[in-house]
Amino acid sequence: MKNRITSAKLIILLLILFISFDAAAQVQIRRAMTLMGSRFEVTLVDKDTTTANTHIDQVVSEIDRIENLISEWRPETQLSEVNRQAGIRPVKVDKELFELTERALFFSRISDGAFDISIAAMDKLWRFDGSMDSLPSPHAVHKSVAKVGYQHIILDQEHSTIFLTLAGMKIGFGSIGKGYAADKGRELMQKMGVQGGIVNASGDLSTWGKQNNKKPWAIGLFNPFKPGTMVKVIKDKDIAMATSGNYEKYVDLEGKRYSHIIDPKTGYPATGLVSVTIYGPSAEFANGLSTSIMVLGKQAGLRLLKQYPTYKAVLITDKGQIIK
Incomplete structure (x- = not known):
């Protein structure tokens, strides 16, 4: 009986040591x-x-x-294809991209347009890479805003397509x-x-x-x-x-x-x-x-x-x- 108790204690002790060693082994x-x-x-x-x-x-x-x-910068992506086909035709995309776009439009709605992924159309007007040395003209700003508007992003859930209805539109997930x-x-x-x-x-x-x-x-x-x-x-x-x-x-x-x-x-x-x-x-x-x-x-x-x-x-x- 004494040997059995000693063996049981040893097993418990080894188990405790193993658990302690395992925890200490974390990095x-x-x-x-x-x-x-x-x-x-x-x-x-x-x-x-x-x-x-x-x-x-x-x-x-x-x-x-x-x-x-x-x-939106890699030409082979589905998003780049959506942007290339703006004003031309809907583009079929993976469910993941479709649902991410859906959630982006949700933010546009709850913020009354303060959030808008179609702001990507203005990426050439405002540059923050050190190359910008003058303000864009009011006319250029007004012209660029004409291509911005989440209302022109049309989603077709049945066919999993995204369509930008205005030529020159662009969306991005920055x-x-x-x-x-x-x-x-x-x-x-x-x-x-x-x-x-x-x-x-x-x-x-x-x-x-x-x-x-x-x-x-x-x-x-x-x-x-x-x-x-x-x-x-x-x-x-x-x-x-x-x-x-x-x-x-x-x-x-x-x-x-x-x-x-x-x-x-x-x-x-x-x-x-x-x-x-x-x-x-x-x-x-x-x-x-x-x-x-x-x-x-x-x-x-x-x-x-x-x-x-x-x-x-x-x-x-x-x-x-x-x-x-």
Whole structure:
């Protein structure tokens, strides 16, 4: 009997040691890369370095797959074909692209057109790559806005087609594409059983689980008016976030700063807010809200946000006011 008890104790002890060793064997690996024309960072808490790097490779492949579907710059994508056939004919697309377009039109409707993926038609008018040295003429702005309007994006669910009714129209997913990619990367890793991580698409990110030290992920929001300082640190184990701001992609002309976030109705860069950060369950949804609110402005933007209580916001006005 004594030997049996000793054996049982030994088995329990070995089991405890195995569990402890397994927990201690976890690693936290981070890798940075350029995807979708932007800096991405993938951080995973995994059982070992080799497995973590294999999983990161899978995230990269997933994001590249998404880019090959929704990129407006790669000529071979379905989205590029939709743009080429603007004003000519509907284009049959995969269910994934069709549903992403549906969700984009949802944001257009709830924001009364402040969010509009057809703003892509103005990509040659406003350039934020350092090559712009003068303001576009009012006539050029007015002419370009004529090709913008989500009402002219026609979806046929039965045939899974997208039709841009105006010749010269163009749609793009720069406003929600990175948030969508972050969400899909997180979804893939959760299916693979990865215990925790962050897929960070240039500030649009999705997290799950906890850090290797068992603490929640801590996401800091920097203050563009005070470099090196943060306005808020968000700690949670499952959170998604998106930030729209005018302090990184902009051009200074004639003594005034013009940002890359364009008001679809006026054709001019949005003013009033410097930064809008939205956080909640989905980075894609947060992306749609942050872009909409940047264009709508503080008052109308906060009214829109109140309709979606699972999402919270940090707004910074051009006067430096911080609204949490």
